[in-house]
Amino acid sequence: MKNLWFHLMPYKDLPDDFRDTHPSVWVDINSKLLDAKRVHQHYNEYLDELEYAGQLGFDGICCNEHHQNGYGLMPSPNLIASTLTRRTTKPAICVMGNSLALYNPPTRVAEEFAMLDCMSGGRLIAGFPVGTPMDTIFAYAQNPSKLRERYYEAHDIVMKAWQEDETFSFNGRFNQLRYVNVWPRPVQKPHPPVWIPGGGSVETWRWCAEMDYVYCYLSYFGYKAGEATMKGFWDEMDKLGKDRNPYRAGFLQFVAVGETEKEALELYKESAEYFYGRCLHVNPKWASPAGYQSEATIRAKVQSQVALAAQKSAGPAGAAREWKDILDLGYVIAGDPDQVAERIREVCTNLNVGHLMLLCQFGNMSTDLAKYNTKLYAERVMPQISDLFDDQWNDAWWPQPLSERSLPAEVA
Amino acid sequence: MPETRSLTIRDREVRVLEEGRSDVPVVFLAGIGGVPAWTPFLEALAKNRRVIVPSLPGFPGATEFRHLDSLYDWVVHTLETLELLDEPTFDLIGSSVGGALASEIASLVETQVRRLVLIAPFGVFLEDDPAADIWAQVPGPKSIPNLVCSHPERWDAIWEMPADGDEIEWSLLRTRSMEAAARFLFPFGNTGVTSRLHRIHNSTLLVRGSEDRVLPSAYNAVFAEGIQGPVRTIEIEDAGHLPEIDNPEMLVREINAFLLDQEN
Incomplete structure (x- = not known):
């Protein structure tokens, strides 16, 4: 299996009474809460952490895209990824991803991802999320009724732009581009692996199967809440006659590793409660604009009692905020290295997930603690689980870097 | 109860409800939520007029x-709908969302539309006096009725699911x-309608619920200023964004008086 180290890049100084005094961490979060000098420090520490994870042997390092968001300081994940191409040499660089409908023209994504693939020597994983309503509908004013249509059209443009040898014109419903001929093109042929972060939409599962993309369920609510969704995904793969190769799937999980269980429970409580208490304080009015969810998804969700129950127990409205509940509900897997390894093995086996994305830094966790968590996971957990699936399955969705790559020169 | 028929526009079905008698009919383009069932407002209006209600897409x-992407697509669709009604002339009432389309139609077509009634029409936006964001609402069945009506229970009555209804499909x-x-x-x-309002020469009644929490009163003032034809502006008391739901009696009285004045 593959272990990927995922950063959200949260702002760490949201006040203690944030929940009571501010309506939302997202969209209309008060800009007076932000100190740009702190963000300067955050970026440097967060990039250090990503690079450190790469050094310690994580298979991949991940960044993502959020807008007007107090827990995600990455409106441009490509900027983050570009620095990682220079300061790391081994890990896959997983941009999870670019919300395709937000780029005008979408060839911008084809260009920037191609640049990242060239800069990194073929280490890019290209993530294509639709994006949350907060990011797309409200921060970026995309029409909720057209978002998905635009997303699919943008996807078609990017994929064609990467693979078509000749300059072509794209006469789409939303994009009319007379001359498409992106330079550079990706190192990886025919294109970098494509991973699709999504919710529990049947259409997305089918689309991933049809296109042969990796489906990633990026939930903040851990493996227990993820069970129903991943079961739905695999049931759908069965129906479509696809194999159960665990590398078809990705899953996000918070982890908190200590030398002992007691230490882990003490060390990570504050950061977890900061994340679930403050970072997930999203005004529900942003959550579900009409049109964002397809009618088929609404029908499927309402009909699926399992999915409904999972949503109720784990959705943002009813999410736990106390450390004990966070642990009991499985949002965070905490313990000594052996305990965490055992649980991770169980989770990946049960969910049948070959790409595990780990949040080792969350909330207001200090950089020292984030590195401690990362080191314990890399050195004491990862060796116990890395062999999982590899005797049975081939990861056809992993980057294929150049065998000989240029490295940055030393700076004098 | 109204007669129900169906129009086919570009291979797609559009329901048309009709009730009442008069040579020149009144066509109603509905506001937020549309017409899930024949309403007290339409019933009262149909006492004196032949009322035709084509559904908006x-x-x-x-x-x-x-299949309709741009405003242009929507206006053309509305125009085709009105043409297919096959009425040489009619009075046009547009409320809220339907008001945006009614004003566009009136700015384009001089011959068919006789008098115009606009009830809190969408179409303009004032940065200093912003409209409510009707798409940023807490999920749940109460948010929209509480926003658009002073009497949400009247919305609920119109939206009561038929006995044989399916809850998911109904929501x-x-x-x-x-x-x-x-x-x-x-x-x-x-919609940018301000650049087209000068083309509206119809006699126009501009209506607003006095308790409208969606569109501030300044919005109707923009329409009143831009429309070239004679404009009468009124407020309906005890009514929110959809006075046809909140206070149908008073609204129908005002509409009847306006139409009658114009005929005399």
Whole structure:
């Protein structure tokens, strides 16, 4: 299996009474809460952490895209990824991803991802999320009724732009581009692996199967809440006659590793409660604009009692905020290295997930603690689980870097 | 109860409800939520007029709308609908979302539309006096009625699910109509109609609920200033954004008086 180290890049100084005094961490979060000098420090520490994870042997390092968001300081994940191409040499660089409908023209994504693939020597994983309503509908004013249509059209443009040898014109419903001929093109042929972060939409599962993309369920609510969704995904793969190769799937999980269980429970409580208490304080009015969810998804969700129950127990409205509940509900897997390894093995086996994305830094966790968590996971957990699936399955969705790559020169 | 028939526009069905008698009919283009059932407002209006209610795309009675992308598509669709009614002339009432389309039609077509009634029409946006964001609402069945009505229980009465209804499909009717409105009005409801209002020469009644929490009163003032024909501006008491739901009695009295004045 593959272990990927995922950063959200949260702002760490949201006040203690944030929940009571501010309506939302997202969209209309008060800009007076932000100190740009702190963000300067955050970026440097967060990039250090990503690079450190790469050094310690994580298979991949991940960044993502959020807008007007107090827990995600990455409106441009490509900027983050570009620095990682220079300061790391081994890990896959997983941009999870670019919300395709937000780029005008979408060839911008084809260009920037191609640049990242060239800069990194073929280490890019290209993530294509639709994006949350907060990011797309409200921060970026995309029409909720057209978002998905635009997303699919943008996807078609990017994929064609990467693979078509000749300059072509794209006469789409939303994009009319007379001359498409992106330079550079990706190192990886025919294109970098494509991973699709999504919710529990049947259409997305089918689309991933049809296109042969990796489906990633990026939930903040851990493996227990993820069970129903991943079961739905695999049931759908069965129906479509696809194999159960665990590398078809990705899953996000918070982890908190200590030398002992007691230490882990003490060390990570504050950061977890900061994340679930403050970072997930999203005004529900942003959550579900009409049109964002397809009618088929609404029908499927309402009909699926399992999915409904999972949503109720784990959705943002009813999410736990106390450390004990966070642990009991499985949002965070905490313990000594052996305990965490055992649980991770169980989770990946049960969910049948070959790409595990780990949040080792969350909330207001200090950089020292984030590195401690990362080191314990890399050195004491990862060796116990890395062999999982590899005797049975081939990861056809992993980057294929150049065998000989240029490295940055030393700076004098 | 009204007579129900169906128009086919570009291979898609559009429901048309009709009731009442008069040579020149009144065509009603509905506001937020549309017309899930014949309403007290339409019933009262049909006592003196022949009332024709074609469904807007995506609103109850016309499921399909995602083939319409631009405002231009929506206006052309509305024009085709009105042409297919096959009435040489009619009075046109447009409320809220339907008001945005009614004003566009009136700015384009001089011959067919006789008098115009606009009830809190969408179409403009004022940065200093912003309209409510109807798409940023807490999920749940109460948010929209509480926003658009002073008497949400009257909305609920209109939206009572038929005995043989399916709960999911019934709730999708509302969601779909909100999405359809977004299709051409998101994010502000600003259609740019101000640059076309000078083409409206019709006698116009501009209506607003005195308790409208969606569109501030300044919005109707923009219409009043831009429309070239004679404009009468009124407020309906005890009514929110959809006075046809909140206070149908007073609204119908005002509409009847306006139409009668123009005829005399």
